[in-house]
Amino acid sequence: MVKDNKPLLEVRNLWKVFGVNEENIDLNDLAALEQLEANGAVVAVRNVSFRVKRGEVFVIMGLSGSGKSTLIRCLLRLIEPTSGQVIVDGEDVTAMDEKQLIQFRRNKVAMVFQHYGLLPHRNVLENVAFGLKLRGVSREEREERALKAIEQVGLKGWEKYYPGSLSGGMQQRVGIARALVQDPDILLMDEPFSSLDPLIRREMQDELLKLQESVKKTIIFVTHDLNEALRLGDRMAVMREGVFVQVGKPQDIIIKPADEYVRRFVQDERRMALVAAGNRKALP
Amino acid sequence: MFPDALQFHIASYIDNFVKWLQISYGATFDAFSNFLLTILLGIQNALLLIPWWVWVVVVTGLAWWQSRKIFTALVLGGLMMLVGVFELWVPAIETLAIVITSVIISLVIGIPVGVAMAEWDRLSVVITPLLDAMQTMPSFVYLIPALMLFGLGKVPAVIATVIYAVPPVIRLTDLGIRQVSATVQEAARAFGATRWQMLKEVRLPLAMPSILAGVNQTTMMALAMVVVASMIGARGLGERVLLSLNRIAIGNGFEAGFAIVALAIIIDRLTQGVARRWQPPQTN
Ligand SMILES: Nc1ncnc2c1ncn2[C@@H]1O[C@H](COP(=O)(O)OP(=O)(O)OP(=O)(O)O)[C@@H](O)[C@H]1O
Ligand SMILES: [Mg+2]
Numbered sequence: 001m002v003k004d005n006k007p008l009l010e011v012r013n014l015w016k017v018f019g020v021n022e023e024n025i026d027l028n029d030l031a032a033l034e035q036l037e038a039n040g041a042v043v044a045v046r047n048v049s050f051r052v053k054r055g056e057v058f059v060i061m062g063l064s065g066s067g068k069s070t071l072i073r074c075l076l077r078l079i080e081p082t083s084g085q086v087i088v089d090g091e092d093v094t095a096m097d098e099k100q101l102i103q104f105r106r107n108k109v110a111m112v113f114q115h116y117g118l119l120p121h122r123n124v125l126e127n128v129a130f131g132l133k134l135r136g137v138s139r140e141e142r143e144e145r146a147l148k149a150i151e152q153v154g155l156k157g158w159e160k161y162y163p164g165s166l167s168g169g170m171q172q173r174v175g176i177a178r179a180l181v182q183d184p185d186i187l188l189m190d191e192p193f194s195s196l197d198p199l200i201r202r203e204m205q206d207e208l209l210k211l212q213e214s215v216k217k218t219i220i221f222v223t224h225d226l227n228e229a230l231r232l233g234d235r236m237a238v239m240r241e242g243v244f245v246q247v248g249k250p251q252d253i254i255i256k257p258a259d260e261y262v263r264r265f266v267q268d269e270r271r272m273a274l275v276a277a278g279n280r281k282a283l284p
Numbered sequence: 285m286f287p288d289a290l291q292f293h294i295a296s297y298i299d300n301f302v303k304w305l306q307i308s309y310g311a312t313f314d315a316f317s318n319f320l321l322t323i324l325l326g327i328q329n330a331l332l333l334i335p336w337w338v339w340v341v342v343v344t345g346l347a348w349w350q351s352r353k354i355f356t357a358l359v360l361g362g363l364m365m366l367v368g369v370f371e372l373w374v375p376a377i378e379t380l381a382i383v384i385t386s387v388i389i390s391l392v393i394g395i396p397v398g399v400a401m402a403e404w405d406r407l408s409v410v411i412t413p414l415l416d417a418m419q420t421m422p423s424f425v426y427l428i429p430a431l432m433l434f435g436l437g438k439v440p441a442v443i444a445t446v447i448y449a450v451p452p453v454i455r456l457t458d459l460g461i462r463q464v465s466a467t468v469q470e471a472a473r474a475f476g477a478t479r480w481q482m483l484k485e486v487r488l489p490l491a492m493p494s495i496l497a498g499v500n501q502t503t504m505m506a507l508a509m510v511v512v513a514s515m516i517g518a519r520g521l522g523e524r525v526l527l528s529l530n531r532i533a534i535g536n537g538f539e540a541g542f543a544i545v546a547l548a549i550i551i552d553r554l555t556q557g558v559a560r561r562w563q564p565p566q567t568n
Contacts, residue, residue: 076474078470078473078474102476102477102478103476104476105473105474105475105476106475106476107476109474110474110475111471111474111475113467113470113471113474115467116467116471117465117467117468117470117471117472117474118468118471119468119472119485119486119489119490120468120490121489121490130472130475130485131475131476133485134472134475134476134477134478134481134485135476178475182475188474
């Protein structure tokens with residue numbers, strides 16, 4: 001098996017419908033689906049498919065409510081998909097039983113959350129080592145590895161502090177260290193910098209890029225900030241109302257937006273790019 | 285007057301039922317009763333073994349350790365001392381022994397029930413109205429079933445006290461667990477926490493302040509009930525109050541009442557202090 005030709009993550013026809021009795025949905029029946037929506041069901045993810053290669057940073061971008069968080073949670077089944085498949089490294093995550101799923105979450109993926117999700121009663125060191133503790137790694141080993149991760153994110157010396165006494169940026173560093181220490185195949189990040197000040201956000205983006213140079217993780221990164229998407233993403237998907245409206249390299253999306261929605265999204269960047277190219281006349 | 289034809293008594297049926305219970309399960313009740321009494325007397329003798337001045341010093345010391353206020357510490361120590369000054373030392377210790385036994389039993393029952401309620405919604409649907417009923421009924425009512433099964437004495441007093449005092453710790457355990465941040469729990473789940481790990485590492489520790497508030501309330505209610513339970517033969521301070529009432533000995537009644545209040549304040553302060561110390565640290 002030649003691994004490099006296979007995508008590390010493959011998502012096939014993923015759907016998530018909130019607020020209905022899930023067994024009885026025929027997703028191919030468009031009229032029935034519309035009827036459900038009229039009755040209050042929300043189709044948060046609508047037939048999404050994509051592939052991500054090892055080492056790639058894949059950004060999912062879209063406005064609030066477009067289904068980004070739902071999608072990224074479906075990848076490790078924090079939210080149970082209504083239908084479709086998630087395949088990681090050849091294994092069908094959607095077919096796993098509870099035990100396999102827990103092993104998958106412990107070993108293959110790690111997630112960073114917008115609101116950090118740190119344990120307030122544990123100090124930085126214990127928070128970073130949390131995943132290893134769940135795995136049953138010995139105290140000595142997990143502290144050693146946690147210390148390394150803490151150093152990687154620039155928090156050396158803060159091991160004994162509690163999350164409540166750290167700034168937002170520092171808390172998110174802890175969140176990132178907690179994910180890195182797992183040495184996961186895939187790093188999932190759901191708007192990790194969105195609740196930080198613009199300056200700190202920028203700093204964290206730079207550091208993530210630097211970190212990525214050394215760790216070379218496969219990253220799925222969710223954001224609603226185009227700038228962030230452009231800076232971080234190798235490829236990006238633009239999401240609207242549960243659908244991937246365009247997937248591609250950031251530059252391609254700016255230059256050739258697939259529709260009006262994407263065009264509006266990338267307008268400012270587009271203007272700048274064209275100005276830089278000395279092509280003012282092409283402006284709308 | 286109410287017509288004779290409509291009058292009907294169930295008292296004799298209940299008497300028969302209790303008699304039947306006593307005949308069929310008498311040995312079980314006796315064994316249980318003896319077991320409880322052994323524990324209770326063990327605790328009581330242990331408490332009586334401690335010299336009075338040690339009590340005063342320990343209460344003062346604990347109060348100081350928790351509040352860091354000399355004044356509070358001296359007041360609590362002084363209250364303990366006054367109990368002895370009024371020649372109520374032994375009855376106070378007897379009361380304390382019943383309270384401690386009842387609280388231990390209440391916690392052994394209450395905390396697991398509270399956890400189970402938080403884990404299984406269906407259980408909480410069944411138990412919540414039961415708790416509501418238990419808390420709206422006047423405390424005297426609990427004397428009856430205890431009396432029916434165990435006669436007069438300290439054991440039925442403990443049983444009645446447990447029934448009366450157990451609801452707060454159940455409720456606050458349940459509530460505390462339900463209030464644990466969803467973000468933190470989601471993060472733990474994402475890192476592969478099993479249900480048991482979630483409970484042990486996240487839910488219980490984060491619910492601890494609420495659980496300890498429940499322990500405090502349960503203890504206070506136990507003390508209140510032990511006084512009432514003197515009517516079915518629990519000795520101690522309650523009995524002194526009861527005797528004074530019967531003899532219209534106002535002065536003695538006041539002293540005994542004062543000793544109860546003193547115990548209440550001491551217990552309340554000390555258990556509250558423990559609860560406060562458990563808050564997740566904000567700074568190092
Ligand atoms: N548990 C739920 N029950 C019902 N509807 C939900 C649930 N979770 C999300 N939704 C709905 O699904 C849609 C997508 O939500 P989602 O949180 O995935 O969006 P998002 O792109 O992450 O938005 P944001 O940028 O605000 O985080 C929204 O319309 C939301 O109201
Ligand atoms: Mg979101």
